[in-house]
Amino acid sequence: MDIKFDSVADGEGVRSVVFTAGCPHFCRGCHNPKSWNINNGEEMDINEIVERLEYAGHKKVTISGGDPFFQSNALSGLVKELRERDYDIWVYTGYTFDELKNMGSQDVDSILASINALVDGRFVESLKCPLIQYRGSSNQKILHLKDGLICKTS
Template identity: 45%
Template sequence: MRLLQILADSVVDGPGLRTVIFFAGCPHHCPGCHNPESWASDGGQDYTVDQVIQQIEQIGSRRITISGGEPFFQPTALVELVAALAGYEIYLFTGYTLDQLMRDEQARWVLARIDCLIDGRYVQTLPDHSLRIRGSTNQRILKADALKNYLS
């Protein structure tokens, strides 16, 4: 998988201290994106799932946030990573909406195994700095119970 960074001890990407895995590549190119360097699919470096797990274990966090770029831009790598992270608390940011993701079998598999999805593109005309872990008011925080109801 192609990653930009594995960041320890983030306090802005979900509740508590979290390890954040930033995927490289994003097709959305949202105006005003806070991470436009993540758009290039050839940015960052290649990691194996084992290398990512080793770094996470060294950091010692059980709270993981998967972000980007766009994690679903590398769907096979995302599935492999989420499978390897069974037992961790996983938050996942995506520019896709839940409705869009529901059309894809791999995405549905991921959604059934994460604790929280933050969905939707960043919309520069809808910012709200008071929002928890989101940048614009169109983005939703969908916890595992809501995702399971949607998947059934």
């Protein structure tokens, strides 16, 4: 959908943010319903995304949506490229960590093994809270990952 730079609201520190198109969750009160339809996005290949991110001059990136796991094969390729360049990678998703693990997908497992943090869970309007950092509703968690294992939750 877009790439934004210098965000302080999408994870720790100053980060670039890649917003992907396509989402199967249809949360009531979603901040960006236009992102549900993958056809609303602009097609961009992995090299082009990485090239644009490199202009930011730092190594912090967040991949949000939509739900980035809607394109898990492409996401896996992007994460691999960013990992090789030593990026700190956060990924937002409407799936829970357990739902992702239960998919039995090689792409999904490889993404989880390569990222630094997953912000998981659908947006629940009745649990919306502006005081929670980096999340929209109180059911969502920040899972800090190391080699695909949760090492800290907040």
